Amino acid sequence: MSLMAQRGEGELSADHRSDGFNSDEHPPRPHASIDRTVRSLDRQISRFLTSDRAIWSDSTDADDFLVAVDALVATVRRVDPLAREDRPAADRADDLLHKCMLRLEEEFRSLIGNPCGAAFDSDGEESDGDEDRIPVAPPLTDNDFIIHSPPSGSVADLHEIAKLMAGAGFGRECAHAYGLARRNFLEENVSRLGIRHRDAAGASAGADELEGEICRWIKAVNVAFRVLFPSERRLCLRVFSGLPAIADQSFTEACRGPALQLLRFADSIASGSSSPERLFRLLDMYETLRDVIIPELDGLFSDQLCSAFLSAQAVTVRENIGKAIREIFAELENLIRRDPAKAVPGGELHPITRYVMNFLRAACSSRETLEEVLDELDAADVQDRPSSPLAIQIAWIMEILQGNLESKAKIYREPALSCIFLMNNVRYMMQKVRDSSDLAILIGEEWTQRQAARERRWAADYQKGTWGKVTAVLRIDSWSTPPEEVMRGRLKMFDVYLEDTWRTQAAWIVTDDRLRAELHAAAAAIVLPAYQRFLDLYREKNVRHSPQEVEARINELFEGCRES
Known part of the structure; x- marks a missing residue:
């Protein structure tokens, strides 16, 4: 069967009429005349086909x-492939037309693969170029790139070739030639922007390497979806003007692969570890998918099947990243639970508290995105929940952290030091909540009030456990004054208690200046009045510690140092 018959005479004729050819204008000619025409066109065309x-x-x-190929197409349309006398001419014409299409495809690839002339700079501003130029991105070596476009004459040549090939029934081949040339070009540019294929080994990349890869991916997505792909779309519309179906096919073949390359990279990142340090870059990727890729896809890809496919892929990748983010919060909970039950010297702030609170504070800077991610888990129950899923998640982490800290406090032998440890950590937690408006909103004022009450209880327990026995030796009944020897003995005992307390608790640590001052003031308010009243009754001038010296000793506590 002839090439024309294989491609469908009806389709060929319809395309050809749209290009200004009408078979009704050319009534069938005797087969001898058609044969001469084909032979003449063969001689005209062969010199081009054989040229290097x-x-x-x-x-x-x-x-x-x-002109010659156009005439050949018109001749092919007049040939009746079913007529026995026209069969040799039809076969010869089909063969010649096929060779012409192959050469046109080769010329098309050559023209489309060599854009020249700058039209736009990296900021997207037009330069002083031909107004008819179509911006097409060149290979990129860095982020300061120049957008190139073929001259208007080259675009016109490409359009003529495309129109002729489509009219001859080779529109799909033309679209494939365009797509292949431009896809390789775009994939190379995406790779030059720093995006590489990630296998299972790449998923275990170090934190610094991974962060660099994600930063490059975000830049590559913005360049691809806001510069490279739109420029390709505009070029397709000009090259295939009047041929919308072929324009859509060409653009799809050119851009579908690079778009999938970017989506697959993101999906490979989502399947990595659940280390909490990855949260912030995953949030950046989630926002990039939500704000750049998904909104741009529908506008770029007119092919409904391709658009639906890529959109579905992008949504799936976004959901996978959302799942990875939720798994990070679960891993944070496990990290707190697994933290070794080891006491820190001096009851100071525990590293796990600093780590968790700084993590939560930083995470809340992306509060809206986290709300969206956590909402995906139980979207159907959103209206029935008393608070947001993020607030519930953070409250749960804080509860796990507090339980962990209370377990660590039991390790200390001195109950007073346990109180200092708990106060240090809870004061830090409250301060971090106050310093972050988002975290404060999510946690709520009631939480802060509960923690403040707990801190006051621990402070009272500390004062009672530390200074209760110190002031007990100074207590004198109002109805009788002990003998001088008893008073002297009590004073010596007070001096011993004071020195022991100073020697021990000067090595303890209260990290918050305000809390330290509050504890000093509370201790002085308990000890100094009792000591002054005792001295007033004892009337001994040669005492070891004056009230001022006692106060100085108290103010030296919780500095984390020992007497040399």
């Missing part, structure tokens, strides 16, 4: 070739 030089390197040659 690009036809479009010479505008005259290009015009002559187009």
Whole structure:
């Protein structure tokens, strides 16, 4: 069967009429005349087909070739492939037409693969170029790139080739040639932006390497979806003007692969470890998918099947990243639970508290995105929940942290030091909540009030446990004054208690200056009045510690140092 019959005469004729050819204008001619026409066109066209030089390197040659091929197409349309006498001419014409299409495809690839002339700079501003130029991105070596476009004459040549190939029934081949040339070009540019294929080994990359890869991916997505792909879309519409279906197919073949390359990279990141340090870059990727890729897809891809496929892929990747973010919070909970039950010296702030609170504070800077991610888990129950899923998640982490800290406090032998440890950590937690408006809103004022009450209880327990026995030796009944020897003995005992307390608790640590001052003031308020009243009754001038010295000793506590 002839090439024309294989491609469908009805389709061929319809395309051809749209290009200004009408078979009704050319009534069937005797087969001898058709045979002579085909032989004549063969001689005209063969000199171009056998030439090693690009036809479009010479505008005259290009015009002559187009005219000859146009005439060949018109002749093919007049041939009846079912007529026995026309079969040799039909076969010869089909063979010649096929060779012409192969050469046109080759010329098309050559033209589309060599854009030249700057039209836009990296900021997207037009330069002083031809108004008809279509911005097409060149290979990129860094982020300061120049957008190139073929000259308007080259675009016109490409359009003529595309129109002729489509009219001859080779529109799909033309679209494939465009897609192949531009896809390789775009994939190379995406790779030059720093995006590489990630296998299972790449998923275990170090934190610094991974962060660099994600930063490059975000930049590559913005360049691809806001510069490279739109420029390709505009070029397709000009090259395939009047051929919307072929334009859509060409653009899809060119951009579908690079778009999938970017989506697959993101999906490979989502399947990595659940280390909490990855949260912030995953949030950046989630926002990039939500704000850049998904909104841009529908506008770029007119092909409904491709658009639906890529959109579904992008949504799936976004959901996978959302799942990875939720798994990070679960891993944070496990990290707190697994933290070794080891006491820190001096009852100071525990590293796990600093780590968790700084993590939560930083996470809340992306509060809206986290709310969206956590909402995906139980979207159907959103209206029935008394508070947001993020607030519930953070409250749960804080509860786990507090339980962990209370377990660690039991390790200390001195109950007073346990109180200092708990106060240090809870004061830090409250301060971090106050310093972050988002965290404060999520946690709520009631939580802060509960923690403040707990801190006051621990402070009272500390004062009672530390200074209760110190002031007990100074207590004198109002109705009788002990003998002088008893008073002297009590004073010596007070001095011993004071020195022991100073020697021990000067090595303890209260990290918050305000809390330290509050504890000093509370201790002085308990000890100094009792000591002064005792001295007033004892009337001994040669005492070891004056009230001022006692106060100084108290103010030296919780500095984390020992007497040399």
